[in-house]
Amino acid sequence: MKNKIDYQLITKLAFQVACKYIYDKDAAQDIAQLTAIECYLNLEKSDPENLNAWVYTVAKNKSYKYINDNKKSTDLIDKAFLKFKNEEEVTLYKNTEDFDILIENTPNKIVPIKQKEIIREVLQSNYDFKKTAAKFEMSYQTLRKKVYRIHQEILLYQKIEMGHVRTRPIPGTKLHENTLRFLLKLKSSLNNNDFSIFKEYEIDESQQNKLKSMKIKNVVSYQIVFKEQNLYKLFVPYFDFDNNFNCFWINLKINGSKISVASIPETPSLIKQVQRSDLPHPLQKTFRDGPDGLPSISVQELDKKLAECGDKVKVIFEDKNQLHKKN
Numbered sequence: 001m002k003n004k005i006d007y008q009l010i011t012k013l014a015f016q017v018a019c020k021y022i023y024d025k026d027a028a029q030d031i032a033q034l035t036a037i038e039c040y041l042n043l044e045k046s047d048p049e050n051l052n053a054w055v056y057t058v059a060k061n062k063s064y065k066y067i068n069d070n071k072k073s074t075d076l077i078d079k080a081f082l083k084f085k086n087e088e089e090v091t092l093y094k095n096t097e098d099f100d101i102l103i104e105n106t107p108n109k110i111v112p113i114k115q116k117e118i119i120r121e122v123l124q125s126n127y128d129f130k131k132t133a134a135k136f137e138m139s140y141q142t143l144r145k146k147v148y149r150i151h152q153e154i155l156l157y158q159k160i161e162m163g164h165v166r167t168r169p170i171p172g173t174k175l176h177e178n179t180l181r182f183l184l185k186l187k188s189s190l191n192n193n194d195f196s197i198f199k200e201y202e203i204d205e206s207q208q209n210k211l212k213s214m215k216i217k218n219v220v221s222y223q224i225v226f227k228e229q230n231l232y233k234l235f236v237p238y239f240d241f242d243n244n245f246n247c248f249w250i251n252l253k254i255n256g257s258k259i260s261v262a263s264i265p266e267t268p269s270l271i272k273q274v275q276r277s278d279l280p281h282p283l284q285k286t287f288r289d290g291p292d293g294l295p296s297i298s299v300q301e302l303d304k305k306l307a308e309c310g311d312k313v314k315v316i317f318e319d320k321n322q323l324h325k326k327n
Contacts, residue, residue, distance in 0.1 A: 005040075026176060035062060119151075129147075231262060251263035
C-alpha cells in the first residue's frame with residue numbers, strides 16, 4: 001500500500017504549504033521532506049481520502065515549529081547583543097562589550113567584515129531595518145534576509161566553538177548550502193552508477209554492488225557530526241525509487257565552499273524507530289550520552305533495552321543480507 005502513495009506530490013504540497021509560513025526555501029524543502037517521511041511512517045493510521053488535509057496540517061505545524069525554534073536561536077544571540085531593562089523597553093549596551101566579543105570572535109571567513117558592519121548597524125539602530133537598509137543602499141527584504149543569514153552563521157560557529165557534537169541543518173549557512181549541493185551531486189552520481197566521486201579509493205566488488213543499490217529519490221534531511229577540524233560525518237536518511245526508507249553516512253572534508261569525500265558511504269543493516277518520550281527516563285539519557293552524541297552502551301545492550309519497550313519500537317528498514325553476514 002505504501003508504494004501506491006505518490007510521495008513526490010506529497011513533498012510538493014508540503015513545500016507549497018511551508019512557503020506560506022517561512023521565506024527560506026531551503027528550510028521549506030527540509031520541512032516538505034520531513035512531512036513526506038512522517039506520512040510514510042504513519043500511513044497505516046491515516047485516512048487516504050483526507051491525506052491532503054493531513055499533509056497540510058503536518059507541514060503547517062512543522063513550519064510553526066521551525067519559526068519558534070529559529071526565534072529561540074535568534075533570541076539567544078540577541079540577548080548577547082542587547083540588555084533587557086523590562087518587558088517593554090530594550091536598550092543596547094553602550095560599551096559594546098558583549099556583542100563585540102561575540103562578533104569579533106567569529107572569524108572573518110565566517111562573517112566578513114562588511115557583514116559585521118551591517119549587523120552592528122542593525123543592533124545600534126535597535127533593529128530599525130528601514131534605516132539600515134537605506135544606509136547600505138539595499139532593499140528592506142534583502143537586509144532582513146542578510147541579517148538572518150548572519151545570525152545563522154554566528155549560531156553555527158558558536159555551536160561548534162561550544163563543543164556541540166552534532167547538529168541538524170541550519171538553513172542560511174554556507175555549510176548547509178554546500179552540503180545540499182554535495183548531496184545533489186552524490187545523488188546524481190549514485191543514480192547513474194558513476195563512482196568517479198570516489199576516485200581516490202579502491203572499490204571492491206561488494207562495495208560497488210552496495211553503491212549501485214543506493215538509488216536516491218528524495219533526501220529527507222541530514223545531520224552533521226563535527227569530528228575534528230574540517231572533517232565531518234554526514235548522516236543522510238532518504239527514500240529510494242520504491243519509496244522505501246533507508247539512510248547512509250559518509251565522512252567529508254569541508255574547506256570553505258570546497259567539499260571532498262573522506263570515505264565511501266556506509267549503510268545500516270537495521271533501522272528502528274522509537275519516540276524518546278516513549279522510552280523509560282534512564283534510557284532517554286543513554287541515547288545521547290556518548291562522546292559522539294550516540295549511546296555509550298554497545299549495540300547489543302541497546303537492543304536488549306529496546307526489546308523491553310515492546311511495540312513502541314518499530315523496524316522500518318532491514319537488510320537481511322547484511323544481518324546474515326554479521327550473525
